[in-house]
Structure formats: C-alpha cells, structure tokens
Amino acid sequence: MTNVFDGFKSQKRMKVGLFIPCYVDQFYPQVGIATLQLLEKLGVKAHFPKQQTCCGQPMANSGCERDAIPVYHNFVDTFQDYDYVVGPAGSCVYHVRKHFNIIDQTPQVEHVRTNTRELFDFIINVLGISEIPGSFPHKVGLHLSCHGQRGLHQANESEMTPVRDGQLKRLLTSMKGLEFTELDRNDECCGFGGTFCVSEAGISARMGQDRVKDHVRNGTQVLTGGDMSCLMHLEGIIRRGKLPIKVMHAAEILNGAIL
Amino acid sequence: MSHSQRSDIFLLDAERTTWHDETLWFVRQKRDKAVYALPEFQDLRELASQIKNHTLSKLDFYLTQFEEAAKRNGVQVHWAADAAEHNTIVLGLIKKHGATRVVKSKSMLTEECHLNPHLIKHGVEVIDTDLGERIIQMREEAPSHVVLPAIHLKKEDVGDTFHIHLGTAKGNNDPQQLTEAARQHLREKFLAGEVAISGVNFAIAETGSVVVCTNEGNADLGVNLAKVHIACMGMEKLIPRLSDLSVFTRVLTRSATGQPVTTYTSHFTKPAPGKEMHIVIVDNGRTKQLGRPDFRASLKCIRCGACMNTCPVYRRSGGHSYDFTIPGPIGAILSPNIDMRKHASLPFASTLCGSCTDVCPVKIDIHTQLYKWRQVLAEEGEIPASKKWSMRLLSSVLSRPGVYGLGGKVARQGLRFLPHGLTHAKGYNPWAIARELPEPPKQSFREWYNQQQKNS
Amino acid sequence: MSSREKILAAVKANQPEELPLPDVPDFTGDGSLEKFTTILEGIGGKVVPIRGVTHLDVVIQELFPTDERVASTLMASTVLVDALTPIEVLAAVDVAVLRGEFGVAENGTIWLPEANMLNRALPMITQHLVLVLNHEDIVPTMHQAYAKLGSVGDYGIFLAGPSKTADIEQSLVIGAHGARSLTVLLV
Numbered sequence: 001m002t003n004v005f006d007g008f009k010s011q012k013r014m015k016v017g018l019f020i021p022c023y024v025d026q027f028y029p030q031v032g033i034a035t036l037q038l039l040e041k042l043g044v045k046a047h048f049p050k051q052q053t054c055c056g057q058p059m060a061n062s063g064c065e066r067d068a069i070p071v072y073h074n075f076v077d078t079f080q081d082y083d084y085v086v087g088p089a090g091s092c093v094y095h096v097r098k099h100f101n102i103i104d105q106t107p108q109v110e111h112v113r114t115n116t117r118e119l120f121d122f123i124i125n126v127l128g129i130s131e132i133p134g135s136f137p138h139k140v141g142l143h144l145s146c147h148g149q150r151g152l153h154q155a156n157e158s159e160m161t162p163v164r165d166g167q168l169k170r171l172l173t174s175m176k177g178l179e180f181t182e183l184d185r186n187d188e189c190c191g192f193g194g195t196f197c198v199s200e201a202g203i204s205a206r207m208g209q210d211r212v213k214d215h216v217r218n219g220t221q222v223l224t225g226g227d228m229s230c231l232m233h234l235e236g237i238i239r240r241g242k243l244p245i246k247v248m249h250a251a252e253i254l255n256g257a258i259l
Numbered sequence: 260m261s262h263s264q265r266s267d268i269f270l271l272d273a274e275r276t277t278w279h280d281e282t283l284w285f286v287r288q289k290r291d292k293a294v295y296a297l298p299e300f301q302d303l304r305e306l307a308s309q310i311k312n313h314t315l316s317k318l319d320f321y322l323t324q325f326e327e328a329a330k331r332n333g334v335q336v337h338w339a340a341d342a343a344e345h346n347t348i349v350l351g352l353i354k355k356h357g358a359t360r361v362v363k364s365k366s367m368l369t370e371e372c373h374l375n376p377h378l379i380k381h382g383v384e385v386i387d388t389d390l391g392e393r394i395i396q397m398r399e400e401a402p403s404h405v406v407l408p409a410i411h412l413k414k415e416d417v418g419d420t421f422h423i424h425l426g427t428a429k430g431n432n433d434p435q436q437l438t439e440a441a442r443q444h445l446r447e448k449f450l451a452g453e454v455a456i457s458g459v460n461f462a463i464a465e466t467g468s469v470v471v472c473t474n475e476g477n478a479d480l481g482v483n484l485a486k487v488h489i490a491c492m493g494m495e496k497l498i499p500r501l502s503d504l505s506v507f508t509r510v511l512t513r514s515a516t517g518q519p520v521t522t523y524t525s526h527f528t529k530p531a532p533g534k535e536m537h538i539v540i541v542d543n544g545r546t547k548q549l550g551r552p553d554f555r556a557s558l559k560c561i562r563c564g565a566c567m568n569t570c571p572v573y574r575r576s577g578g579h580s581y582d583f584t585i586p587g588p589i590g591a592i593l594s595p596n597i598d599m600r601k602h603a604s605l606p607f608a609s610t611l612c613g614s615c616t617d618v619c620p621v622k623i624d625i626h627t628q629l630y631k632w633r634q635v636l637a638e639e640g641e642i643p644a645s646k647k648w649s650m651r652l653l654s655s656v657l658s659r660p661g662v663y664g665l666g667g668k669v670a671r672q673g674l675r676f677l678p679h680g681l682t683h684a685k686g687y688n689p690w691a692i693a694r695e696l697p698e699p700p701k702q703s704f705r706e707w708y709n710q711q712q713k714n715s
Numbered sequence: 716m717s718s719r720e721k722i723l724a725a726v727k728a729n730q731p732e733e734l735p736l737p738d739v740p741d742f743t744g745d746g747s748l749e750k751f752t753t754i755l756e757g758i759g760g761k762v763v764p765i766r767g768v769t770h771l772d773v774v775i776q777e778l779f780p781t782d783e784r785v786a787s788t789l790m791a792s793t794v795l796v797d798a799l800t801p802i803e804v805l806a807a808v809d810v811a812v813l814r815g816e817f818g819v820a821e822n823g824t825i826w827l828p829e830a831n832m833l834n835r836a837l838p839m840i841t842q843h844l845v846l847v848l849n850h851e852d853i854v855p856t857m858h859q860a861y862a863k864l865g866s867v868g869d870y871g872i873f874l875a876g877p878s879k880t881a882d883i884e885q886s887l888v889i890g891a892h893g894a895r896s897l898t899v900l901l902v
Binding site: 036 | 262263266267270276280284291294295301569571572575576607608609610611612613614616617618630633634635636637638642646647650651653654655656657658659660663667670671689690692693694695696697698699700702703704705706707708709
C-alpha cells in the first residue's frame with residue numbers, strides 16, 4: 001500500500017465534493033474541518049458545495065421516503081459534477097448508495113450513488129493509503145457503526161468471522177502509541193437509530209448505556225468511530241454520567257496526529 | 260399498547276433486563292462459535308436461501324407433489340385456509356376418535372392458531388410436552404421466543420410454578436431436580452396420550468415425509484405412544500428433496516443454539532401399522548405474504564430464532580413486548596401482513612442495525628424488509644400523525660438550503676442561550692431523559708467554511 | 716371451492732417467477748472415528764469400544780449392573796418387545812440395546828431406522844439406550860448421510876446423544892423425556 005506522500009499527482013486531478021451531514025454541520029463542525037484538512041494533507045483539495053443539506057435518511061427511516069425525494073434531488077443536483085463525493089459518515093453514505101434507488105435513475109443519479117464514498121473507504125480504496133503516520137498514545141475504543149460495518153462492509157462482522165479487521169482499524173493502527181480497547185461485544189449497535197432514539201427512547205438509552213459500560217469496563221480513554229450520529233448519542237450518555245471518556249470522530253484523530 | 264410502551268414496562272426492572280440480555284447474548288455467542296468452526300457455513304446459507312427461494316416460486320407444484328406422496332403413504336392430508344379452519348379440523352379428528360387426552364410437541368403454528376384454548380373449550384385436555392412450553396402453559400403465558408419459549412423466566416420462577424403445579428418443594432430451584440419432576444409428570448401424560456399433535460420443521464415434497472427436530476424427544480415419545488398423529492404445518496415448510504435436508508439440518512441448530520444438530524431429527528413418513536397419521540397444511544395469511552414481492556422472502560423462515568438472539572432490541576425488551584406469536588425481527592416483518600394497524604409499531608422497534616440479516620440461515624433480508632414495511636405503514640396512514648407532519652416539515656426545510664442554514668443557526672443559538680433545565684426538560688425532550696445534548700458550537704461548518712473562503 | 720382449491724389457486728396467483736433449484740455440493744470433512752467420538756462425548760454420549768457382539772450381555776451387565784429389564788435385537792432380552800407390545804411393558808424397560816446403522820462425524824448423530832427399533836417408542840421410552848455401531852460406518856457430514864440413506868423408510872431418526880433440555884434458565888440437563896443416557900458400543 002502506498003505512503004501518504006506518493007500518488008499526489010493523480011489525486012490533484014480528482015474533483016472531490018465534501019459532503020458534511022446535517023448534524024455534523026450544525027453541531028460538530030470540527031469533524032467537518034478535520035475531514036477537509038485530513039484530505040488536504042493526503043493530497044486532495046475537496047470543495048464544499050453550499051447547496052447541500054441532508055441525505056434524507058431521517059425521513060426515509062421514519063417511513064416517509066416519498067417526502068425525502070426533494071431532498072434526494074437536492075443532493076444529486078449539488079454533487080453531480082464531482083468525481084467523488086466524500087463524507088465522514090457511513091450512515092449517510094450508505095443511505096445515498098442504497099436508498100436513492102426510488103428516484104428516476106438518471107446518469108447523474110447513478111454517478112452520484114456510485115461515487116459517494118465514506119471518508120475512510122475513500123482514503124484506503126481510492127487514494128490507496130492504508131497508513132497515516134502519526135502519534136496518538138491513548139487507549140482507543142473503536143465504535144463500529146452498523147451502517148458502515150454491515151452496510152458498507154468497512155469492517156468484518158462478528159456474525160461472520162472472529163477476525164476483527166476493518167478500514168478504520170487499519171488506519172488507526174499506524175498511530176504510534178495507540179492501543180485498542182478489547183470490547184466484550186465487538187459490534188453491538190449503539191442504539192441511536194435516528195428517530196428510534198425518541199420513538200423507543202427507553203431501549204435506545206439502555207443500548208447506549210450498555211455500550212458505554214463496555215468501554216468503561218475495558219478501559220477506553222478515547223471513544224472514536226466513523227459516524228458522528230452514534231458518537232453523539234454515546235457522548236450524550238458519557239457526559240450525563242460525567243465519565244472520563246473523550247469522544248472524537250476518527251477524522252479528528254487522524255488529522256490531529258499527522259506529524 | 261405499542262412495542263415501546265411494553266418495552267418501557269420491561270425495562271423498569273433494569274437488573275432483570277441485564278440478565279435477559281446477557282442470557283440471549285450467550286446463545287448468540289454459542290451460535291458464533293459453531294459458525295466460525297464450519298468453513299462452508301456461508302455457502303450453506305446461500306444454498307438454503309436458494310432452495311427456499313426456488314420452493315416458494317414453485318409452491319403449488321411442491322404442495323401437490325407432497326400431498327400425493329403423503330397420500331400414497333397412507334397419510335391423510337387436510338387443508339386449512341385460516342386458523343379457525345385449522346382448529347376445527349384438529350378438533351374434528353380428535354372427536355372422531357373419541358379422544359380427550361392430547362399431547363402436543365412444540366408447534367409455533369398451533370400457537371399462531373390459538374389451538375389450545377379451542378380444544379380446551381371443547382372438553383379436550385391438551386398438554387404441551389416441550390419443557391419450556393409446559394412451564395408457560397402452567398403459568399398461562401405465551402411463549403416469548405420461537406425456540407426457547409421460557410427464556411424470560413428465571414429458575415426461581417420455574418421453581419415457584421412447579422411447586423404450585425407439581426408439588427415440588429418450595430424454594431427448590433435446581434434445574435436438574437425440576438426437570439426430573441417434569442419428566443415424571445409428563446411421562447404419565449405421554450403414556451395416557453390418545454392423540455399426539457406435532458409441528459413440522461421440514462416437509463419433504465418428494466417423499467411426503469414430515470421432519471421434526473427436538474432435543475427432548477418429546478415429539479417422538481408422544482407420537483409413538485398415541486394412536487393418532489396430527490402434524491400441523493405452515494405451507495411454507497416445504498423443501499423439494501430429501502437430500503436438501505443435508506443443508507437445513509446443518510444450519511438450523513447451529514443458528515438456533517450453537518449445537519451441531521438437535522438430539523432427535525425424526526422423519527415421519529408412514530404411520531405405524533394400526534395407527535393413523537394426518538397432516539394439516541395451513542395458509543392463514545401466507546398466500547397473502549407470498550403475493551407481496553418485497554416481503555415474500557420472510558416465508559423462507561425456518562424458525563431458528565437466531566434473529567431474536569442477536570437483536571439488541573429484542574434482548575432488552577423481551578418477546579412479549581411484540582404482542583405477536585412470533586416476536587423479534589422476523590415477527591416484525593410477518594405481523595404487518597396479518598394486522599397492519601395492531602402491529603404498526605413493530606417495524607419501528609429497530610435501529611436497522613442489520614445483525615438479524617447477517618445471522619439468518621436462509622438469508623432473509625430482514626432489516627431491508629423492516630425499512631420497506633415502514634414505507635408501507637406510513638403510506639397506509641399507520642404511523643402517528645405527529646411523526647408524519649414533523650417529517651414533512653423536516654423535508655421542506657432540508658430541501659431548501661437557505662431555510663436549513665437559518666433553522667440550524669436558530670437551533671444552535673437556542674441551545675447556547677436557553678437554560679439547561681429548559682433545553683433538557685425530560686417532559687418534552689425525550690433525548691434528554693438519558694443524555695446531554697451536544698455542546699452547541701459558535702459556528703456551523705458551513706459558516707466556518709464561508710469565512711475561510713472570504714479570508715482567502 | 717374447497718380450501719385446498721382456494722389455497723392452491725392463491726399460491727399459483729401469488730408465487731413469483733420460477734427461480735432455479737441449486738445443486739448441493741458434496742461438502743465433506745473429517746470422517747474419522749476420533750472426530751465422531753469427540754463430538755458425541757461432548758454432547759453427553761458415552762463411547763465404549765468392544766471386541767464383538769458375542770458377549771454383549773456381559774458388557775451390558777457391567778454397564779448397567781442394577782438394571783434388569785433389557786430389550787434388544789442383538790442379545791437375549793429379559794423384556795420381549797415388538798410393534799404390539801402394550802404401553803405399560805414398554806414403559807418399564809430399563810435398557811434398550813439396538814443397532815445403529817451409521818454415524819455422522821460432524822455432529823455425533825447416528826441413524827436409527829424403524830427396522831432396528833423393535834417398537835417405535837422403545838428408543839425414547841427406555842431409561843437408557845445403547846446403540847451398537849460398527850466403527851467403520853462413520854460418514855463425515857449430513858451430505859454423505861442423506862446420500863447413503865436414499866430413503867428414510869416409514870420412520871427413522873438421527874439420534875445425537877441422550878435427550879436433553881436447557882429450558883430452565885439455559886442450564887443444560889441431560890435426560891429430558893427421551894432416554895437419560897446414550898452409550899455407543901463401537902465394534
């Protein structure tokens with residue numbers, strides 16, 4: 001696999017649109033900033049088209065995918081002229097790739113669906129970079145988001161194999177001093193589930209609390225992952241419990257740690 | 260009551276929820292161990308899925324082939340359009356033989372048809388002989404899982420029940436001793452049984468055989484001692500060839516409990532000389548589901564329960580929260596076909612994590628069907644009006660970049676300047692019951708980006 | 716229209732376009748006696764190698780010294796059992812000694828057809844079950860097992876170990892309603 005500094009030439013010619021999910025835009029701008037800066041360090045100057053809003057998942061998951069159609073069209077219109085659309089969110093990227101199938105499949109729609117990529121998938125499989133040298137001497141609890149893992153196949157699923165490997169794990173492994181937490185349950189859902197967190201509030205809270213307890217029990221200092229939706233839910237529980245765990249999106253770790 | 264309302268009741272006992280969750284997770288882990296040990300397991304899943312897909316696409320052919328083969332074996336075949344007809348047929352056969360003592364091995368189909376109350380109403384004693392089923396029968400409860408009907412009960416609960424019904428010592432919670440007491444009690448029932456009812460795990464079209472899988476041997480004991488065997492089956496239990504059993508016997512129990520196979524895999528083809536065997540083939544909504552292209556794959560189900568064991572929602576809410584014969588993820592995609600209004604909350608009792616789809620031995624796309632049922636329910640007007648309208652509103656905001664940007668700014672500013680007690684009031688902010696809201700940043704990403712562009 | 720006709724008509728109308736029936740590969744594996752024994756012992760079965768069936772009664776006497784009521788196809792029985800034996804007699808059998816046709820290594824199961832049972836209820840109603848199995852008659856997986864069978868006859872079972880249950884709080888209890896123990900005598 002190539003080093004960070006190779007391949008810059010081909011990357012400069014790629015036109016990459018930055019897709020920042022609505023809740024990241026509004027509540028976790030630092031994740032968007034880290035994504036932009038990380039891509040730049042890896043040789044990609046991504047552009048953020050302001051017309052973007054949302055991928056439509058909240059409405060679709062609530063049963064209102066018909067109502068989300070205008071939002072889908074806005075997404076496609078926004079991004080149709082980019083070679084790649086890169087977003088730091090497996091959940092949203094999965095929704096675009098899988099569920100935009102209900103609108104008329106024009107060449108633009110197909111192009112956007114095929115080329116919308118999750119950030120770490122883009123780094124590993126399009127940029128060909130699997131090592132990002134850096135330092136992060138902390139015990140890191142990796143939260144695998146369901147859509148990223150089971151939906152986009154970015155990591156092995158415990159239902160299939162005992163092998164615990166994945167894109168984000170590989171990238172973080174190159175961080176000096178980083179130790180991964182061995183969780184009791186490798187990839188149980190955090191319980192956010194979009195509107196599920198209010199329609200089944202009790203179960204959602206319980207699931208999140210159980211995930212957090214797994215991290216606490218096994219010594220996590222920094223809880224990270226590729227989806228701010230899961231992390232927002234877990235962080236909310238961590239902060240309510242005043243627990244000594246810092247929550248960071250993996251883009252922030254990789255961006256901040258590049259030497 | 261919706262699933263979330265029932266779950267809230269279940270969750271009140273936090274410790275018991277932990278115990279229930281851990282018990283079922285343990286079963287999932289046993290399944291994992293068995294799966295990891297079998298290199299061809301994923302190939303077997305694919306084969307099982309294709310065999311079932313094929314069968315469902317030629318179901319009329321296989322049903323008639325099965326019936327002809329069974330009849331040639333001297334087996335009587337009956338057809339029931341719905342639960343009521345099934346119950347009438349079964350009761351009719353029992354009455355025809357002047358029988359009053361019936362033993363029944365595990366059959367989710369007979370649960371679905373509410374057979375027991377119907378028989379009891381007409382003066383027939385029906386004893387469920389599977390230990391878990393017998394326990395809940397004594398307690399007058401419904402099963403909470405398709406394979407482990409009493410999984411929601413602790414040994415203390417069973418001890419109390421057996422003390423009342425079997426006269427075991429008060430406070431005796433030893434599973435070994437309780438099982439022995441049940442063995443003695445049920446042995447009497449087996450010996451006195453006149454008619455034995457069984458379920459069907461697999462019906463072999465080419466031979467007319469029914470295959471029943473148990474660990475306890477209760478199906479065989481009941482059937483082989485009684486004079487009449489009535490095997491009740493959902494019409495989707497068919498598989499084409501005897502050889503196909505090689506695939507299904509290898510994936511069923513590994514998926515269900517992590518065992519390589521059930522203790523008894525029994526093939527009933529012809530009744531013993533002088534005895535009678537009947538098969539009741541039941542529709543009860545299955546042809547309707549067959550006609551739904553997005554949902555017909557749910558008929559591939561072999562009732563292994565793996566989806567329940569892995570479902571983080573099921574484990575923390577229990578089978579009774581689903582208020583349907585078949586609970587858990589598979590129940591949530593079968594039930595709206597039966598009663599969309601009553602079961603409207605079930606497809607939403609999920610985060611769509613996809614674990615169920617991953618463990619299903621016949622590759623039913625469960626989480627995709629949950630998503631699709633949500634669309635159907637919303638279109639049929641079966642989701643709460645408040646949800647419908649808030650999603651409409653959200654859509655109109657999110658399809659207009661300007662409105663979205665402004666709305667977000669207002670929300671963030673509100674969060675920054677309103678007191679915590681107001682923003683986190685549990686009465687109207689369900690998020691805040693268990694969590695803190697995110698810290699509102701001064702600028703959104705797009706505001707930062709715009710500023711960067713201006714500065715450069 | 717009868718229910719049968721209604722149902723078949725609905726099936727015909729609602730079923731999808733025909734999808735292909737796959738060929739099932741002959742997945743094979745470890746068919747060794749070691750594997751079979753390990754698995755069977757792991758699920759509560761007992762495996763005892765014996766020299767031959769001529770002194771089976773001595774072996775049974777050693778294994779079950781206090782049990783007197785023995786029914787068997789392979790040795791002198793103290794209880795005579797056939798298809799017409801009354802239930803009370805069947806219920807009193809302590810030990811049944813029958814012939815297992817073949818074993819399956821992947822899961823420790825043994826094929827027991829009706830012809831080897833004396834009475835269909837005997838293998839379950841006996842307190843203890845003994846199956847005599849030829850050590851060479853072991854196949855690796857269920858694929859070879861069903862291929863070997865060809866037909867399942869009128870009634871036949873694959874039996875994997877003694878009856879069991881874990882229905883009381885997932886605690887495994889050996890000996891549920893069927894035989895309390897399974898002993899396999901390997902010749």
